[in-house]
Amino acid sequence: MRSLVYAPYAETIDVPNVVVDGSANRSTVLALSHWPGTSCPDELRADLSAEMAFRYLDRGADLHGDARFVTNNHFDEDGVVSMFTLIDPDAALAQRDFLIDVARVGDFGRFHDRDAARASMLISAWANQTGSRDAYRAVLPLMPRLRDALEEHRDLWGPEDERLRKSEDAIATGRITIAEVPELDLAIVTAPHDLEPHEMAVHNATTRLRVLTRRGRHLGLRYRYESWILLQSHRPLPRVDLAGLAVRLTALEPNGVAWSADPIDDLTPQLTPTGDGASDLDADTFEAEVTGWLLAADETWSPYASEP
Numbered sequence: 001m002r003s004l005v006y007a008p009y010a011e012t013i014d015v016p017n018v019v020v021d022g023s024a025n026r027s028t029v030l031a032l033s034h035w036p037g038t039s040c041p042d043e044l045r046a047d048l049s050a051e052m053a054f055r056y057l058d059r060g061a062d063l064h065g066d067a068r069f070v071t072n073n074h075f076d077e078d079g080v081v082s083m084f085t086l087i088d089p090d091a092a093l094a095q096r097d098f099l100i101d102v103a104r105v106g107d108f109g110r111f112h113d114r115d116a117a118r119a120s121m122l123i124s125a126w127a128n129q130t131g132s133r134d135a136y137r138a139v140l141p142l143m144p145r146l147r148d149a150l151e152e153h154r155d156l157w158g159p160e161d162e163r164l165r166k167s168e169d170a171i172a173t174g175r176i177t178i179a180e181v182p183e184l185d186l187a188i189v190t191a192p193h194d195l196e197p198h199e200m201a202v203h204n205a206t207t208r209l210r211v212l213t214r215r216g217r218h219l220g221l222r223y224r225y226e227s228w229i230l231l232q233s234h235r236p237l238p239r240v241d242l243a244g245l246a247v248r249l250t251a252l253e254p255n256g257v258a259w260s261a262d263p264i265d266d267l268t269p270q271l272t273p274t275g276d277g278a279s280d281l282d283a284d285t286f287e288a289e290v291t292g293w294l295l296a297a298d299e300t301w302s303p304y305a306s307e308p
Contacts, residue, residue: 016029017069018086020086021079022079034048036230043055048107051100053092091143108225126156164201182208193218196215212287219279225268230303244299
């Protein structure tokens with residue numbers, strides 16, 4: 001295929017373009033995206049947009065006509081891997097499995113190769129260094145030697161990698177425990193008050209997409225990102241709206257702590273105490289309230305409801 005060229009999203013509104021890992025605009029001729037509401041040939045759909053980009057190469061990359069530009073409306077690891085795949089197909093194909101794993105870390109917080117986790121941390125650090133500048137322009141030139149760049153940039157990913165290691169060790173030794181309630185797609189993470197579990201350690205240890213955390217007085221519930229996209233490997237349970245549960249927990253708090261719930265169609269909505277995030281509720285009471293609410297499931301939301 002003729003390689004595509006990156007252009008910022010705002011500059012592609014009136015020119016034919018391919019969108020990866022985001023929403024199409026009025027001039028988009030092909031969207032390779034796992035976002036809700038996006039149209040894409042069924043044979044290209046996959047859990048990750050990066051996987052979709054590689055599948056597009058596999059079928060001959062023959063659906064975008066005379067479009068020359070590839071773009072996205074946000075920056076993240078799945079987006080940059082998808083875009084790099086269409087900009088430099090040969091270089092991307094040479095490290096296909098590694099790059100897909102990098103995208104998996106960025107979107108799902110899961111990995112097979114520890115270097116992929118480190119590369120995700122490095123991409124995030126590079127992007128943060130750009131400030132208000134275009135992160136794609138800064139990061140795309142670095143993608144061909146992403147794995148090789150890890151050692152020389154250890155200062156950018158090393159501290160987070162160490163936090164991840166401590167969480168992994170705590171799970172392995174039982175200092176952090178993860179119990180599962182399969183019928184609710186729920187993982188219950190219990191950790192010491194002084195150790196906040198790293199998301200990647202938790203996500204690598206459980207596939208459940210609803211995560212309840214008990215860490216001293218810090219209690220919370222969140223939906224993982226996989227429950228927001230058009231996941232293809234399986235169809236998750238619909239999300240249960242948590243606004244009413246926030247009201248109920250606020251009423252149960254003995255000392256006036258208020259709870260809040262993000263909108264159910266946010267990417268990764270959370271139910272948490274406001275302020276410093278600490279609750280005066282007994283953790284067992286919180287867990288019982290959450291499981292009861294999820295079982296009732298009065299109001300739900302699913303990304304598949306907006307399938308084109």
